Amino acid sequence: MSEENKFEFLQLLENDARLTADQLAVMLDKEVGDIKRQMKLYEQNGVILGYKTLIDWDKTDREYVTALIELKVAPQRDRGFDRVAEKIFNYPEVKSLYLMSGSFDLAVFIEGRTMKEVAYFVAQKLATIDSIVSTATHFVLRKYKDKGVVYGPAETDERGQL
């Protein structure tokens, strides 16, 4: 596959993980075998890390809260932020973790069942890590858009019906 083809291939999958190798092959003018091989390769070398579903939990009865926690961290000699990051991302409560430029260092997205649960996690698990200098917790009030997808009422096809 050409580089351009590879980007198109990845972008298609990023937008819709359910596209099958057959469908991708037709759309990209490739052999199914080539598509399958390329997919396997991407999975093996970690370019493709997983195939997930976007769920708007707000439309279900599930209780949950999301929080963004800003952490200021004293970097460690030789290992910088990696050691702390690793300690943090191993908690299953942590959904995303980014090293940031600017006034704080790590951005942690946490999901819990209640605010109390999240607060407890921050106080007990995060704040106690040695090199963490300070924490600031922001609860998410509403998710408008995630992974390029708008969270709202399901779209209807109004064409020919307006």
Added chain:
Amino acid sequence: MDYSKVLSSTVKSIKPSGIRKFFDLLGDRKDVISLTVGEPDFQTPYHIREVGIESLERGRTYYTSNDGILELRQEICNYRNRRFGLTYNPKKEVIITVGGSEAIDLGVRALVEPGDEVIIPIPAFVCYGPIVELAHGVPVYIETKPEDEFKLTPEALKAAITPKTKLLILPFPNNPTGAVLTRDELKAIADVLRGTDIMVLADEIYGELTYGFKNTPFAAIDGMWERTITVSGFSKSYAMTGWRLGYLCAPQELVSQMHKIHQYAIMCAPTTSQLAAIEAVRNGDADIAMMRDEYDRRRKYILDGLRRIGIDCFEARGAFYVFPHIGGFGLTSEEFCQRLLDEKGVAIVPGTAFGDCGEGYARISYAYSVDHITEALEKMGEFVEELKK
């Protein structure tokens, strides 16, 4: 009151659109998987919508000049120049219209006198014949052939020309067939016209939606600029159907006459739409490319899918339609589509909605998501299997 006495006999004699007839069958059934719609499934790109919204917030709600905002005409001329190397004078050779639809009407009305013949290749978009009849012209239909991939051939054109021929409608890339004419094929058409006074209305509303090659405007063929009214617009390429905005480009001697019809019948195209369209032509090339790529993938997918379920289809290379052959099952197009709808809940448009020569064919739009197309293809596959039994 006896309305039949007061109504114009010309208007009464016009048949209502065959597509509408089929849409009426659909009624408001909600469970239908439809592949019927003739407009993009994309929303207008946000940067374009935003300019429209801002213009309303700033109270820019007045008429524009009759021919449209000069800045927009200028941008259209820039676009046609950078994209196709065509030159038009924005002050004298462009009119901004209410959709390509109005531009077609203007072109026909400015040229056709009672008894003039207008050649229309079919299957085609439904408006040309009725507009010609309203101008008391005579539509002369050329049935394009499946073996020619529904292209207009120079031979067929030559055979249709008479001393009364005034105008040729050139509707490529084509709705409903998806047929296109390459530069060489357009040259062959031009060779037939050269030396005659026959005018051409090139409906290039799908001109940006061709796959695997760049469409050549008819006006770009040697010697054809002077006889061509080019119709285009924003509906299809920028996903702006509801904004109702199109345009025409033509030599000023024609534009100055069409200008009068437009001035009296329409005044000017919608102001909000014109302002948004300036943003579209100026900064929308990437949007067009993005949508074109997406249509192309779906096109390949649906062509492949149809073949897999045993429905034959030539490789349409334009617009967002395919025109498969559904005539091999002992049903007329209307019967096929009606039963497909009743038995499987899938809606496609019978080819006959676009002229009798569409018998044996159906128009399928791929302005739908891959999921939607997949579901429809599965059901169509079941239907075809059952028919074969």
